[in-house]
Amino acid sequence: MKIFGKDKSEEKKLDSVAIIMDGNGRWAKARGLDRTMGHKAGAKIVQGILEHLRDLGIHHVTLYAFSTENWKRPKREVDMLMELFYQYLDTVVLKIVKEDESFCMRIIGDKQRLSEKLRNKCIEIEELSAGRPFICNLALNYGGRDDIVNAANSAINDGHTELTEEILSRYIYTSSSPDPDLVIRTGGDFRISNFLLWQIAYSEFIVLDTLWPDLTNEDIDRCIEHFYKRNRRFGGLDPEETNKA
Numbered sequence: 001m002k003i004f005g006k007d008k009s010e011e012k013k014l015d016s017v018a019i020i021m022d023g024n025g026r027w028a029k030a031r032g033l034d035r036t037m038g039h040k041a042g043a044k045i046v047q048g049i050l051e052h053l054r055d056l057g058i059h060h061v062t063l064y065a066f067s068t069e070n071w072k073r074p075k076r077e078v079d080m081l082m083e084l085f086y087q088y089l090d091t092v093v094l095k096i097v098k099e100d101e102s103f104c105m106r107i108i109g110d111k112q113r114l115s116e117k118l119r120n121k122c123i124e125i126e127e128l129s130a131g132r133p134f135i136c137n138l139a140l141n142y143g144g145r146d147d148i149v150n151a152a153n154s155a156i157n158d159g160h161t162e163l164t165e166e167i168l169s170r171y172i173y174t175s176s177s178p179d180p181d182l183v184i185r186t187g188g189d190f191r192i193s194n195f196l197l198w199q200i201a202y203s204e205f206i207v208l209d210t211l212w213p214d215l216t217n218e219d220i221d222r223c224i225e226h227f228y229k230r231n232r233r234f235g236g237l238d239p240e241e242t243n244k245a
């Protein structure tokens, strides 16, 4: 169903969407299941949501999968999540990047803290899919503050002595993607939880009560409908006000 085709995306420049995939634990708890079952259920819907966003003409999707703060969780949950990320990349994602030549997966965040096995899988997938037009940035051990500090240090190491917004933007983890036009958070919490702090300066923000494993394509359609109703001014005035002045 292409209710929001490419023309509409171009008209309002909806080309970059970021999602905070929250609520897996509560989804499991509501069913009397272990939290880890919520993460498994959450992983199952990722591919369908990505395909739907691509069908809507969006070229950049950034998904928050694991934050720099999520290491605080019990070791058992963290270990299970790391194994799930590995299995997901090694099976589902590897198959997609081998079969679909338009799909590029970039893993954003500090890879150093990931196991060697997981880090190598991330690199393999990035290398296989580099340069393709539909970009999915998967945020794994990602922190917005870490992103900014890492970008600043990389710029300094490259010899920059004074940073500008333009220079820093070149070193940020998502430098291959435009800043998100729209950020969606599932799970009902109105906070950013250290996601894309630099990049979301003028993003539209939508919070859904729906828990991530329950999210449907229709929920995405509704978010996009809301996005088109928003009036983005970027600090300026509406065009008709500007013309009057």
Ligand code: IPE
Binding pocket: 021, 022, 023, 024, 025, 026, 027, 065, 066, 067, 070, 081, 187
């Ligand atoms: C999001 O779901 C997944 C990760 C942070 C890894 P949660 O695990 O945070 O689920 P809730 O918020 O506890 O329901």
Ligand code: IPE
Binding pocket: 020, 021, 022, 064, 065, 066, 067, 070, 189, 191, 193
């Ligand atoms: C944000 O969810 C991180 C991810 C979805 C990966 P959290 O569940 O970690 O966020 P808080 O702790 O509720 O802020």
Ligand code: MG
Binding pocket: 022, 023, 024, 187
């Ligand atoms: Mg949560």
